[in-house]
Amino acid sequence: MTNERYETRINRALALIDRHIDQDLSIERLADEACLSPFHFHRIFSALTGESVHAMTTRMRMERALALTRRVIRPQWKAIAGAVGYRSQDVFTRAFKRHFGCTPSAFDLEKYWRGRTDRDDALAVSRYFLRPALPLPPDFKVEIVDRPAANLIISRAVGVYLDPTLIVAAYERIDAFSKTLGIAMPGRLAGASRDDPELVPLSRCRYDFSLEVLDGTRASKGLQAARRDEGRWAVTHVEGDFAAVDRAWNLLFKSWLPASGHNLRPAAAEEIYNQTPNEIGWDRFDVTLAIPLED
CATH class of the missing domain: 3.20.80.10 (Regulatory factor, effector binding domain)
Known part of the structure; x- marks a missing residue:
């Protein structure tokens, strides 16, 4: 089996995580989606993504959680915790702090960016990330x-x-x-x-x-x-x-x-x-x- 075919299988597992980020998906379920044995799935997943299943799932949950906070003025952390698969706000807060080094309410995007190891590369791609919102011009049609x-x-x-x-x-x-x-x-x-x-x-x-x-x-x-x-x-x-x-x-x-x-x-x-x-x-x-x- 070629690496290319392995990538296709692992991408199916990643798509499953994306669709069910609010659920705890077993290794057996993910391996079945990838048409791999659980034993081989662990190794192949880590080799192709550079992360363990747990590390990537956590990162995707944290990303989704922060995306949800941007939709409202006052985030309801209990609801957000449930939406990204944590059984309680306390469990979510501990996971968030391990991942970002602070509590959800204390997260500062600009401070996070200052500490990124790839900050210069990211800003070379686009300064969209740190720019403030622009005034809406009258000709911007949606x-x-x-x-x-x-x-x-x-x-x-x-x-x-x-x-x-x-x-x-x-x-x-x-x-x-x-x-x-x-x-x-x-x-x-x-x-x-x-x-x-x-x-x-x-x-x-x-x-x-x-x-x-x-x-x-x-x-x-x-x-x-x-x-x-x-x-x-x-x-x-x-x-x-x-x-x-x-x-x-x-x-x-x-x-x-x-x-x-x-x-x-x-x-x-x-x-x-x-x-x-x-x-x-x-x-x-x-x-x-x-x-x-x-x-």
């Missing part, structure tokens, strides 16, 4: 739409913020697959960061290209099948360079969303490609930014 459920084929890259060649390789895999199906990618291809770069080391951040496909389409080697649930999304269109896309994300998340009165649904935000890198290049973008909203 539409709320209903997107139907869709079957997806995923091409994943890890560490793309540090090594852009990884994202190019992930794109080329999904591009080659689309050609075998005879599918035109514009409007059907989306990109999604599965981890929050504000809180996750850049070397561990996952980026997925997802292609909408017909029911029953099987993933080829190095890809995986997934599904996007139906739901409401806030969308805005942007054309331009990386700085234009970066600014649009900043406006959408930090300015429009708090003023809108909407709450985020626990799913990844997406960049829907109206023109692909094959058509427009890697330094220009024609994308629709989409964030998932609660009904």
